[in-house]
Each structure stands twice: as structure tokens, then as C-alpha cells.
Amino acid sequence: MTGNVVRIGGVHVPGEVNPVLIDMLETLLDRAKRGEVVAVAYAAVTAIGEGTTAWEQNDTMTNPLAAPILALQYRYAKAMLD
Numbered sequence: 001m002t003g004n005v006v007r008i009g010g011v012h013v014p015g016e017v018n019p020v021l022i023d024m025l026e027t028l029l030d031r032a033k034r035g036e037v038v039a040v041a042y043a044a045v046t047a048i049g050e051g052t053t054a055w056e057q058n059d060t061m062t063n064p065l066a067a068p069i070l071a072l073q074y075r076y077a078k079a080m081l082d
Contacts, residue, residue: 014047039065041072 031037039057046052057065 041065041069043072 028037028040032040039055041053041055043051043053055065055069
């Protein structure tokens with residue numbers, strides 16, 4: 001069977017770029033370049049389905065970064081249950 005399958009149930013198509021993700025990251029980078037964002041933590045999924053996490057902060061940002069990480073955990077869990 002041949003055809004132009006674009007997406008099946010939200011499954012990532014190898015080589016497909018996510019323009020919403022690119023816009024989000026570029027906006028975050030612009031804010032960091034202006035000094036508006038001074039610490040960041042992220043969770044990401046690679047094209048082959050591997051999860052990855054990281055954070056970057058200066059020594060004074062340890063505690064302030066913890067609250068947004070926990071808020072994201074809550075928001076994500078709530079969204080998965082809705």
C-alpha cells in the first residue's frame with residue numbers, strides 16, 4: 001500500500017520539524033539574550049523517543065528554579081488527567 005501518510009495518532013514522523021517547538025525555543029532564546037530569562041530547566045523527547053532533561057542556572061538561582069519545575073510537573077500531570 002502506498003500513500004501520503006502525514007501523521008498517525010500524534011506519532012512523530014522521522015525528519016518532521018515541529019514549528020511550534022521552534023517558535024517557543026526561539027522566543028525563549030530571545031528573552032535570554034535580553035537578560036529576561038536567567039535560568040532554565042527542560043524535559044525533551046528526541047526523534048527516537050528518548051527522554052532527556054537538563055537545567056542551567058547560576059549559583060543564586062537554585063531555589064527560584066525549583067518552583068517553576070514543580071509547577072510544570074503539576075500542570076503536565078493535570079493536563080494528562082483532563
